[in-house]
Amino acid sequence: MNCPYCTASTTRKRTKKTELSYTTFFCSACRRTFNERTGTLFNYLEAPTDVVFLVVLWRLRYKLSLRDVAEMFLERGCVFTHETVRDWEARFAPLVADKTAW
Template sequence: MILELVVPGRGSLVSSAPPSYKGHRYPVEIIAHCVWLYFRFPLSFREVEELLLERGVTVSHETVRRWCAKFGQTYANGLRRRRPRPGDKWHLDEVFVRINGEPKYLWRAVDADGNVLDILVQGRRDKAAARRFFRKLLKKTRAVPRVVITDKLRSYGAAHREVMPSVEHRSHKGLNNRAENSHQPTRQRERAMKGFRSVGGAQQFLSAFSGISPHFRPYRHRMPATEYRAEMITRFAIWDQVTGVAGLPTAA
């Protein structure tokens, strides 16, 4: 089934098929709800299991883990496809993370509206790492910005001159608060999960997390309660389209 949705203020008609749930004995609503709980709130798989049990649904934490691994990135991709094209001003930043006791770096790019464009976990923050992230970012977004804003890390300038020399580059720590602030939800989850165990696991989780969590985090402080509720209703409708819940028959 092909689902279509017109979202006011979010661009033109978007069409996408939801994932297949063939072979899963639990209803789509349960699977989607578990994935939403895990990526939206700082919960463990066992805590999601407990919340479902309180509602009379018996599902193991291992099953929840498999659902999140299988459908998390698919849902995140579906949400990203429904976003408007990124703005022409991109903010890039890297932050230190510890994975299995070893120092790594999480690279992140957001647009002027704070939408996460892409993330990449790497072991270094040298020119090669910056170049790799630039290229991945351009391939993922299929767009070229007018200006990129970074902190004063020299690796950005060297990689910028090589990968996107025609794009304006502003290097100023005070201008990059938008990218730095976008790390806060990740830090919250990192503490709740007591760190990441592997680079691959961190990349897999954060890639899905950066696509799902921000979808349910509009700038609430910028809008009155009625506008916020209307915005959230719209976002839940998009979620139902992405997961396939909206395509289910309703009870009479």
């Protein structure tokens, strides 16, 4: 993986993982540590990427309300509000819509 800061290819995989179990890397050129999400739209999310995509996909595909989606994931142990669903939809719906054809 190339470093998102200096674009060097001299990176090493570290054994330490993030709280959400994402792989971390170390760049020997700029001496920075980063993970799989660094430099992407998903960088500061506090939820796993697959959960966010599933929320947005269900919201777009099945026309569920914001509160319905939040409640469905609450039953599965993922706690977030309908406002979070709205933010994720605004941020990631174009990515999901580009990759799926209905």
